[in-house]
Amino acid sequence: MCESYFGDKSSCVEHANTLNLTSSSSVRGLNSTCVGKTPLSSGRSGCRSHTPLMGYSVTSSSAVSAHTVASVIVAVVEGRGLARGEVGMASIDLKNPEMILSQFADNTTYAKVITKLKILTPLEIIMSNTACDAGNTTKLFSLITEHFKNVTFTTVQRKYFNETKGLEYIEQLCASEFSTIFMEVQSKYYCLAAAAALLKYVEFIQNAVYAPKSLKVHFQGSEKTAMIDSSSAQNLELVLNNRDSRTGHTLLGVLNYTKTPGGSRRLRSNILEPLVDAETINTRLDCVQELLQDEELFFGLQAVISKFLDTEQLLSVLVQIPKQDTVKTAESKITNLIYLKHTLELVEPLKAALRGCTTQLLKAYYNSLEDTRFGMTLGKMTTVIEDDPRYTKGCLSMRTQKCYAVKPHINEFLDIARRTYTEIVDDIAGMITQLAAKYSLPMKTSFSSARGFFIQMNADGSTLPNGQLPSEFTKITKIKNTYSFTSADLMKMNERCQESLREIYHMTYLIVCKLLNEIYEHIHCLYKLSDIVSMLDMLLSFAHACTLSDYGCPEFTDTLAVRQGWHPILEKIAMEKPVSNNTYLTEGNNFVIITGPNMSGKSTYLKQIALCQIMAQIGSYVPAEYCSFRIAEQIFTRIGMDDDIETNASTFMKEMKEITYIIQNANDKSLIIIDELGRGTSAEEGIGICHAACEHLLNLKAFTLFATHFLELCHIDVLYPNVENYHFEVQHVRSSAGNKEKIAYTYRLSKGYTEEKNYGLKAAEVSSLPSSIILDAKEITNHITKQILD
Template identity: 25%
Template sequence: MLPKREFCRNFCFHLTTNSSVTYRLMAADKQLTPMMAQYRRIKGELPKDAILLFRLGDFYEMFFEDAQVAAPLLNVALTKRGVVPMCGIPFHAANNYISRLLKAGRKVAICEQLEEARPGQLVKRDVTQILSPGTHFDERMLAAEKNNFLAAVYGVGKSFGLALVDLTTGSFKCTELETEAALLAELERLRPAEIILPSEAARLHELLNSNFPILNGYEDWVFAPETALFTVRDHFKVASLDGFGLKNKGAATGAAGAVLHYLTQHLRRDVGHLTSLSCYQASDYLTLDIITLRHLEILEPLHRDAAKNATLYGALNRTVTPMGARRLRDWLSQPLADAKAIGCRQNAVQTWMENVSALEQFRAQLTQVRDLERTLGRLSAGTGNARDLAALRLALEQVPMLRSILAGLPTSGAGNGLLQEAEEISEPSLLGELGSQVVELPDLIDQIARAIADEPPLALKEGGLIRDGFDPALDELRAASRSGKDWIAKLQQDEIERTGISSLKVRFNSVFGYYIEVTASNLSKVPQHYIRKQTIANGERFITPELKEMEGKILGAEERSIKLEYELFLRVREVMLARLPEIQQTASALAQLDVLGSFAETARLYSYCRPQVGTENVVNIRDGRHPVLEQNLSEERFVSNDTQLDQQVQVALITGPNMAGKSTYIRQVALLVLLAHTGSFIPAAEARVDLVDRIFTRIGASDDLARGQSTFMVEMSETANILNNATAKSLIILDEIGRGTSTFDGLSLAWSIVEHLHNQVGAKTLFATHYHELTELAGRLPRIKNYNVAVREWNDQIVFLRKIIEGGTDKSYGIQVARLAGVPKAVIERAKEILHNLEESELTPEGNVRQQARHRAERDKLKKLAPPPQLDLFGG
């Protein structure tokens, strides 16, 4: 048997100026040890950036640069034999170490021994898989509610192609994006675990490097549309890609072809379960940029220590399967922009709400389906085991009942909620359509049920996978093994009786096989035909020719039965793979049904209403509530508020003190509009939410230290993006614009921005501000209306009522808020003295009034300000 660790001889090395070890071969390949020659050949065939884990007995070894890179990442000792750096990890704990390498962004090649070690012979070895951060199946690193995407990005002219593959679910999709901002927003939404892009695309590397650390350059020619076209067509065995929506989309085709090439050629992965490719259009969805996704906390909280349900996703997630949870993330971060599609989802939610018992039964049954997508992914990629087949069977067994529940739902009666002429939802309903995509596979269920044991082991090559009675040949081998073991048991009893040694035992171990063990006190009774094999502390071990003969039969039968079980498992797996597209379709439909059921459950629990959807640029919400805060408030009742934005009220200016609820209110409106576009019901008494094309937000203040930008620079950059890209169909949320600079500069900018939004952009806008002077705009511009957050004063204290009411306010209540925040009393009293002084009229030495109070003078000047030179493009 080969030693546990084998080393190369005849190597020498030299140290470079940066102390990294390099080496060169001083002798011909024939002078290498056979094992190191094998290592060198395998390593030379791998991607240069892959760390090779080379199986030697009970360890995976790493040599040379691989060892130097991996040792500190894995926190293991870096050793060497002679001049060769090396480190190793135990194979039984390898998954933990591999996870560390993947988290560090490294690729890992696993080289296994393909046969048992035999003395004096080189063990056959080969790479069984190459893992990367975006292509692994490690459940400890995967989040059940998130996809693990590998992305490819390719630029052609001003367009960017983006392709995404999740090997764990079989999802494969692509799109084209017209701007860098749109590309960054989509990548931020999807957060791929790994991104590949052309090696020579310097601008792309620079653009993505700061936000997406795991970037891998790949051969440029692979991305070329003419090359990628053949790659994609060959994978799907089609003559044209028009059916995938890729006609005249060179950038998307380039990205799709590159990601397939990377998986199959670079990582040597089986991608047979990528059975479909969808090409989606950004125009089909409501646009949410990076800033809006973050500010509204749609998927992730702004603060890492926030509770899980502190996001819109957390508040809405009542899905019962991991695949439903992943689909919900998609729907919330990519809301619909089509009223008819929104109405279809609303109808489905309403149907569930009107049939609560069916909803509860459906969700309870659906729980048993579990993560069908990832179960399929593991089985398809060859990493699945018999337990995955058992889980697949359990999932498919739920399908008939799920279909029966769906079939029992009414097919009409839910109004479409649309405000469009003769816009009726055509049959079948969305629930009916999804139900028709859920396929029953009784033959596959029967095959798995007959073949796979109820509780199979995790390992595939240790036996116990296949039921008795499934295969006659396996039954025969098992019978031989069992009869042999019965013979062994009978032998022990016969030998006890023959020898008179009551303590005699027939035992087995992997070194000697079967043997007879006799204690020291009974050695005198041992028959002459026993052959001594080993002396132990309290006795001796013996064998007999008959025992060895039967051992060969038993072990031979066991070995052959284990091998046959694995072959039978693979046959059942092949039967499953033949039905893969149907099962994937079923999984996708069930994921969507799960989200629709989750929408209905949330609406039922929190009394959501069905919003009407139109195209006339109206947002009219009565008693709207914040979908996240409403669920998290425990000490006080959430106060609902109305919102009205239409042809008469385009810009709502909201004033009031800090902590009163201005920011909460404007975020609330944005979230309700977004929710309505997903097809969900919303937390309100009544609502009409017409389609918007984008939601823009400018909320909060933060420095961008990485780019050397101050708070005010970040604020102005985000504002510029809004002013340059918003349309009359957009919804804009602005909070405290201008506060990052001096009062006069900030007020001037805020005033001008509001005028521009009113006259030139025409977007529905909620503008929260401390600049009370801006309330003068309501008297100058026809579609601006003032609102404030109601506050009550009592004994020099303030009480926040959280109610948005019409009209402006001149009071900031800053000192009262400072008191609530715990500012020392002496500071508060001094501030009140200074404020009183500032508010007094300035006096001459003789005691006469010199001029009006400053804030009143400022108001008078603003009233006399000339109108802006731009015409009001939206005036009647």
């Protein structure tokens, strides 16, 4: 295969070596965008800095960080001619053997493509060379490079985007239980073409192929989830805080009490793409309710789930077959077989924790765990793998587990090699004991993966003769009173130890590969287990979040009704419950105009509604005493007035782009949040634009909340009966001297529009602006107002 695609084998190796060393270059007119060259590409040099992710790193089972290293590669291809705008995508996570295919029609803004890519957070994006050629770049390529400046772009020759080859790959690699994918995608030529290029490229960079019938492949249609564009996700701070990306002050941070990387990934994906099927959402809510009501179930499941490793990454490594057998690949396979045994041994405890559950989904998971293939797979492993080996912390302990992973008497030469290894390790310990006695020093045997066996000693300078170690010791390091060092004889013994290990790993690897070939036929049950663990982890996380605050269970009707709801992120930041407010929208009153002074709580309230809607649609309880939601197919926000410096867009132009996008894409099932539209231009023009935008949105049945400082808009309710006016109350408080009046914010929402005048001046009084300037501002404002009235 290497020959047919890359020329002779020697050139293939050469390319693999230079893959990490090619210099960066840019396509003309794209600033510093990285576009990489590979042997699959058409000849452009580029920036590549890949480290193939064949290994396996264990993540702590304590609360999982939301910020994980990107490992997703995405291939994107667009139709040409009359098919322009039809986009096919294929993505695969190098840590998760699941290929996701998508195909959809997009408009000229390519908002769906950008949103999808933002959700995937790719490490690398692959596109056809015909879309990226300098002087002939497509709009899609330009927009993607604009939005993903820190992502590596790689061009691949158009011929590799071959839909026929893509279908062949899927037929060859897709596990039989997912074979319904053939019916779904056989006429979706663009996602098949993307799949062909993606799989060929992954094979190249990983220097490995996926085992036949081992890959999970599924088609992800946009109709199953709500659309939240990337700008709205940023405005609402769903997964990233706008001020400090290191903080957990996001919706993900509020809900993330997951114990596994898979659970954390599922939670993030659900937040960015909430469900639109009420039945599925209610099934999740029933599970959360049972977890909250049954303390034994909650803590029992949490205890078991926390012991699982990253099952998705484990699967990814197991189903890849390396093209070259090295010591590193052998060690990796042995390690992962131990992890797999550890994972399968948790199936029974997980099943025991789920026994007696009453909700539909948890019962279904229990029944899935009854699958005899779990026992068969573990049974096959126990005939070869020792009973004791399992995942343990500590490099020496794990190394010992790998050495003795295979049972004795299966391979006579392996048994001899292990005895030799044991004797060498004993000799090392004996030699260090002799050295300690010889020099009367408190030496002990230590081990690290980098140094192997070495000597360590706690001693101060007075313990050592002349304050120095004897001359036969080398590579001496000292941290406080701890010395680390070795000797020439110890280094030789370490070399013998390594040689013995190589022999052990090689023979163990051959046995492990034979065992894995027998396990591949049962691979589907492992995918099922991975799915169950990540879903249970997310549901437990929802339940955990409820125990920390008084969240309520949402209902789904034709009405958006929230009684005493509050902002979930603000609660986390303030460490106390914020002021709560009510919300009520129906098809007859679907447009709410909100007024109030600056800092009265308008923006916070608007974000709160959107966040509660998202929480409800992912199956979480919601921060409210009572809440009912109408399923939103799209959630749009227009919040904030900061200049977008990166694209050199003014405040006004940014506003116009965002409101245009909403008007073009909103439908009757949308939730629309608009905050202070028209502030980037004059008052007259701002009022005109807001009025026209409102009239357009009023023709839809979408639920719209529109915050504004233009009080003239409030009178639109005379023309349209579906408009309601609300405002945030403030109180006027006189200072103790009695000569100065200040605004006290209540953060309470009340019916009607605000009667506050010149509240910008009153907000300025709260600031440190000199009183003389404020007095002048008041006089000038009064003068201008009189002129307008006259």
